[in-house]
Amino acid sequence: MFIEIEPDSTVPIYLQLAQQIIEGVAKGTLKPGDSLPSVRSFAADLGMNMHTVNKAYHYLEEKEFIQIVQKKGVVIHEKGVRKATATDRQRLTKEMRPILAEALCLQLSQEDIELLVKEIILDLKEVK
Amino acid sequence: MAAIIFIVILFFNIAIQAFLPKFLKESEVFGVYIPDTHVKDQRIIKMKKRYTTVVSMVGLVVLTLFIGYVLISSPPEQQIVFWGLAAQIGTVVLSMGLYAKNHIALANWKKEEKWTSGQVERKVVDLQFREQLKLLPSMYFVLPMLLTVSLGIYGLSQYDSLPDQIPTHWGANGEADAFTEKSWLSVSSLPFMTLVLQGMLWFFNRAMKQSGAKIQVRHKKRSREQQLAFRKYSSWLLFIVTITITLLMGYLQLSIIFPETMSTSVTMTATIAFLVIILGSVLFYAIKVGQSGTRLAVSHFDERMDGVIDPDDDQHWKFGLFYVNKNDPSILVEKRFGIGWTINMGHKTSWIFLLLIVGSIVLVTTLQ
Numbered sequence: 001m002f003i004e005i006e007p008d009s010t011v012p013i014y015l016q017l018a019q020q021i022i023e024g025v026a027k028g029t030l031k032p033g034d035s036l037p038s039v040r041s042f043a044a045d046l047g048m049n050m051h052t053v054n055k056a057y058h059y060l061e062e063k064e065f066i067q068i069v070q071k072k073g074v075v076i077h078e079k080g081v082r083k084a085t086a087t088d089r090q091r092l093t094k095e096m097r098p099i100l101a102e103a104l105c106l107q108l109s110q111e112d113i114e115l116l117v118k119e120i121i122l123d124l125k126e127v128k
Numbered sequence: 129m130a131a132i133i134f135i136v137i138l139f140f141n142i143a144i145q146a147f148l149p150k151f152l153k154e155s156e157v158f159g160v161y162i163p164d165t166h167v168k169d170q171r172i173i174k175m176k177k178r179y180t181t182v183v184s185m186v187g188l189v190v191l192t193l194f195i196g197y198v199l200i201s202s203p204p205e206q207q208i209v210f211w212g213l214a215a216q217i218g219t220v221v222l223s224m225g226l227y228a229k230n231h232i233a234l235a236n237w238k239k240e241e242k243w244t245s246g247q248v249e250r251k252v253v254d255l256q257f258r259e260q261l262k263l264l265p266s267m268y269f270v271l272p273m274l275l276t277v278s279l280g281i282y283g284l285s286q287y288d289s290l291p292d293q294i295p296t297h298w299g300a301n302g303e304a305d306a307f308t309e310k311s312w313l314s315v316s317s318l319p320f321m322t323l324v325l326q327g328m329l330w331f332f333n334r335a336m337k338q339s340g341a342k343i344q345v346r347h348k349k350r351s352r353e354q355q356l357a358f359r360k361y362s363s364w365l366l367f368i369v370t371i372t373i374t375l376l377m378g379y380l381q382l383s384i385i386f387p388e389t390m391s392t393s394v395t396m397t398a399t400i401a402f403l404v405i406i407l408g409s410v411l412f413y414a415i416k417v418g419q420s421g422t423r424l425a426v427s428h429f430d431e432r433m434d435g436v437i438d439p440d441d442d443q444h445w446k447f448g449l450f451y452v453n454k455n456d457p458s459i460l461v462e463k464r465f466g467i468g469w470t471i472n473m474g475h476k477t478s479w480i481f482l483l484l485i486v487g488s489i490v491l492v493t494t495l496q
Contacts (some may be wrong), residue, residue: 002348005251007439030255037258040457044340045253047441049455 001029005046013048017056022065025080026124032081036066036074063091129396130205130300131198133403134212138194140407141216142187144414144467145223149176151467152419155344155438158230159448159465163437164346166243175230183223190215205299227465231448249439252343254352261356263337263363269330272374273323279381280319286385287315294384302396317492318384322377324488329370331481332469333363335460339469342420342462345436349428354421358462361417362469368409376402414467444474 003020005013024030039057043050057074060066067077103113154167194215198208294314295304308314336359344351379398417424444453451461454474463470471478
């Protein structure tokens with residue numbers, strides 16, 4: 001699976017990395033147990049500092065999307081696709097809040113927002 | 129004999145230098161990153177052609193002069209070596225001068241005409257690249273080293289029966305022409321130098337695995353396939369070099385231990401075979417594979433993509449020749465102007481590595 005990073009974007013690079021890996025899991029391109037590159041090779045491929053990759057991996061580890069196993073390396077968490085727990089739900093609520101606030105500022109109606117959500121979900125579930 | 133070797137190598141070097149632009153990526157011309165939108169720029173194509181014409185023309189003149197000089201005045205070997213080296217250096221200086229001129233001109237056009245503006249820079253990473261990468265395992269490089277070590281130990285164990293003078297240099301006709309006093313050091317210096325070379329090749333093979341893959345945003349599948357193949361061929365090239373060096377040096381070591389079996393014709397044949405194999409492999413690598421695998425046919429094609437380009441990393445390439453990037457953990461990177469690999473001068477390990485090499489050469493030459 002290819003990951004594409006825009007170095008000049010306002011979105012921090014570590015977040016771009018993490019978001020694309022989550023998207024890979026959502027789409028099913030990355031399956032629980034699949035291995036990810038080591039921090040060193042990932043950073044080399046990006047031509048960027050290892051801290052950036054480390055930060056992305058810790059972010060994903062905290063959300064339980066990846067597992068960092070000694071010696072085996074980095075793999076997609078076996079619970080990467082799971083029933084949301086209460087904490088997952090809480091976190092998602094918190095993360096969606098600013099986006100919805102922005103949508104309200106832009107005067108999107110609830111129907112508009114629902115349509116948008118539907119479109120995005122459809123795109124993510126699209127079988128390639 | 130020396131003259132023929134010099135002529136072959138000179139011809140080889142001129143040909144590689146003159147046609148170098150043909151073996152390189154379209155997106156890196158004279159050490160300058162060229163965005164996809166400009167790779168077909170007529171000025172660039174003309175510039176490459178002119179470079180090839182000038183270098184091959186001047187090269188041919190130099191080669192003809194050298195051959196004429198050897199044929200007409202049949203000079204002593206020392207003179208041949210001197211003028212042969214002078215001719216080599218001369219052509220290198222010429223092509224580097226032309227390179228510098230083109231490099232500066234291209235960099236200026238790119239800056240003045242803002243070639244990268246209006247495009248989004250995007251860096252691509254293939255998450256499964258390392259899993260698909262097939263490099264030769266370290267074992268292939270360690271086993272020859274064991275052979276060299278055992279030959280070295282064997283040489284030392286035969287110390288008493290060795291002649292008092294140990295050859296250190298062989299002429300082009302296969303005859304030893306320089307000697308040094310027998311000592312523990314002089315007996316083990318040949319295996320030691322071989323070991324340093326073998327260790328270097330082993331290190332390169334390992335470093336290649338960690339080297340960052342350069343996947344192009346507009347040609348993701350093509351560049352991935354070519355990169356994987358390029359690295360595989362590079363690994364094999366390193367292996368061929370290791371084997372040929374091990375055999376040649378092993379043979380020389382044996383001929384030191386058993387001087388009576390030493391035959392100048394065998395030494396000469398071994399040296400020529402060594403040269404032929406190395407030059408042949410490099411030619412194959414340049415012409416069939418090409419830098420970064422650009423000359424290999426691919427089975428995957430990419431859909432057309434607009435509006436995006438690879439990130440401009442010119443700021444990390446000093447004069448387009450030296451890669452200096454403190455953030456990049458790669459030690460080895462693919463050369464921009466040249467075939468093969470170069471080291472990341474921004475990485476501590478590269479400097480330690482260079483120091484070790486220089487140190488061991490100095491050690492061997494001063495102790496003798």
